[in-house]
Amino acid sequence: MIASTETIAALASGGGTAAVALIRLSGPQAEEVADRACHGAAGRSEERRATRAKVRDTEGRVLDDVLLTVFRGSRSFTGEPVVEIACHGGRLVTRRVLERLLECGARSAGPGEFTERAFLHGKLDLTQAEAIMDLISAQSDLALRAAHEQLEGGIGREAVRLREDLIGVVAHLEAWIDFPEEDIDPDTGDLFLSRVAAARGGIAKLLATAEQGRILREGVRTVICGRPNAGKSSLLNLLLGSERAIVSDEAGTTRDTIEETIILDGVPLRLVDTAGLREEAGGIEREGIRRTLHEAGRADLLLVVRDASLPAAESAVELPESNRAVTVLNKSDLGEHGDWVGSDGVRLSCNTGAGLDQLRRAIRESLDLGEADWGEHAVAINTRHRDCLRRADESLETAEVLLESAAAPELAALELRGALDALGEIVGKVDTEDILGAIFSQFCIGK
Numbered sequence: 001m002i003a004s005t006e007t008i009a010a011l012a013s014g015g016g017t018a019a020v021a022l023i024r025l026s027g028p029q030a031e032e033v034a035d036r037a038c039h040g041a042a043g044r045s046e047e048r049r050a051t052r053a054k055v056r057d058t059e060g061r062v063l064d065d066v067l068l069t070v071f072r073g074s075r076s077f078t079g080e081p082v083v084e085i086a087c088h089g090g091r092l093v094t095r096r097v098l099e100r101l102l103e104c105g106a107r108s109a110g111p112g113e114f115t116e117r118a119f120l121h122g123k124l125d126l127t128q129a130e131a132i133m134d135l136i137s138a139q140s141d142l143a144l145r146a147a148h149e150q151l152e153g154g155i156g157r158e159a160v161r162l163r164e165d166l167i168g169v170v171a172h173l174e175a176w177i178d179f180p181e182e183d184i185d186p187d188t189g190d191l192f193l194s195r196v197a198a199a200r201g202g203i204a205k206l207l208a209t210a211e212q213g214r215i216l217r218e219g220v221r222t223v224i225c226g227r228p229n230a231g232k233s234s235l236l237n238l239l240l241g242s243e244r245a246i247v248s249d250e251a252g253t254t255r256d257t258i259e260e261t262i263i264l265d266g267v268p269l270r271l272v273d274t275a276g277l278r279e280e281a282g283g284i285e286r287e288g289i290r291r292t293l294h295e296a297g298r299a300d301l302l303l304v305v306r307d308a309s310l311p312a313a314e315s316a317v318e319l320p321e322s323n324r325a326v327t328v329l330n331k332s333d334l335g336e337h338g339d340w341v342g343s344d345g346v347r348l349s350c351n352t353g354a355g356l357d358q359l360r361r362a363i364r365e366s367l368d369l370g371e372a373d374w375g376e377h378a379v380a381i382n383t384r385h386r387d388c389l390r391r392a393d394e395s396l397e398t399a400e401v402l403l404e405s406a407a408a409p410e411l412a413a414l415e416l417r418g419a420l421d422a423l424g425e426i427v428g429k430v431d432t433e434d435i436l437g438a439i440f441s442q443f444c445i446g447k
């Protein structure tokens with residue numbers, strides 16, 4: 001545990017005008033600082049009980065009437081003394097109260113400093129600290145749920161469990177290297193291998209949630225593309241429920257990409273309307289088409305819109321390969337051209353809205369993102385976790401090869417330690433103490 005010497009202060013609530021704002025003080029002098037600003041009110045107040053007080057300037061004039069809550073000892077969010085001050089939420093009044101606290105001995109907190117202190121005091125692991133950010137920035141109910149599960153330690157626990165299993169393996173292997181005369185089971189080699197394989201299985205499971213994690217945090221990049229006048233902008237507007245993009249019967253209306261986010265069954269979709277694709281375009285339109293192809297190339301999902309009242313050849317488009325694409329056969333209200341009979345695709349009319357439910361279902365199915373599919377693993381890793389897990393897995397893979405050949409157990413042990421470090425990074429812990437602890441408790445070597 002690391003004791004901070006400075007007391008930090010910052011506005012914990014949003015910066016706009018509101019009825020109430022929350023200012024947080026944290027550090028060894030939190031109570032003294034509040035007492036100086038409020039003439040002893042913090043010291044007189046009961047712990048974890050909101051108490052009325054007045055914040056006063058140097059001349060004793062009242063700056064604001066506030067509610068103080070004092071958290072003594074380590075029973076606080078940061079794990080150190082904290083005073084929370086609920087003041088009136090005007091911009092000027094919050095600024096004056098905060099300035100007064102700085103005059104009384106606090107310093108301005110840096111970004112994330114309260115959470116960092118909570119981590120340093122062992123109140124949170126790194127994944128939980130990250131979950132706080134996810135929680136605040138969640139755009140959908142599903143993202144919120146994932147953030148809550150991560151905050152409750154879902155990912156951290158799994159990383160710690162994997163790591164503890166491996167600590168046992170390293171301890172065993174190192175004991176075997178250091179004390180070859182000790183009784184070693186002839187099956188030990190196989191046992192090592194099976195435990196490493198089990199750890200890799202656990203890592204693979206977590207890694208499999210990376211894509212979901214990205215989608216929850218960033219949304220599904222959904223690019224609407226097709227020939228001019230197929231009804232792409234009409235589709236964007238229909239999905240949004242507002243007339244965001246210009247719709248007209250003039251081919252080439254949309255020149256630049258337009259982006260908007262919708263939530264579909266708890267999953268954010270970042271919809272991108274694009275310029276229609278056609279060969280004969282020139283000038284600005286050609287630049288628009290270049291952008292369309294660029295967007296299509298980095299899409300998670302393509303919505304390929306075709307005017308089904310026309311012959312198929314008139315709405316054909318060449319697009320980058322995509323494993324996720326939904327074909328929309330638009331303008332179904334005009335009657336379907338014979339070319340389309342029996343072909344796949346969602347029949348839709350942007351004019352009447354007929355087929356919208358089917359389209360929503362088709363999108364959901366193409367993404368495997370139904371709420372039910374997520375039930376078991378609402379926790380989804382972020383890119384930092386993914387990088388740590390990949391490194392851990394690479395080390396384990398090398399260790400497996402070394403263990404199989406039984407040629408260099410020292411190198412295998414080194415690789416395993418590399419994996420432990422990478423897993424430890426996920427929760428923010430890297431040390432060797434626990435390996436030593438495991439050796440002594442399990443093997444009684446010193447006897």
Ligand SMILES: Nc1nc2c(ncn2[C@@H]2O[C@H](COP(=O)(O)OP(=O)(O)OP(=O)(O)O)[C@@H](O)[C@H]2O)c(=O)[nH]1
Pocket residue numbers: 227228229230231232233234235246247248249250251252253254255274275276277330331332333334348349350351352
């Ligand atoms: N009848 C009918 N007309 C539609 C439907 N959807 C779009 N339209 C019409 O088709 C024309 C083109 O629609 P847009 O949404 O501008 O088409 P777009 O694909 O965005 O066209 P560009 O931006 O020029 O590439 C407009 O006149 C729309 O009113 C539909 O479902 N039925």
Ligand SMILES: [K+]
Pocket residue numbers: 228229247248249250251252253254
């Ligand atoms: K158009």
Ligand SMILES: [Mg+2]
Pocket residue numbers: 232233234245246247253254273274276
């Ligand atoms: Mg358009």
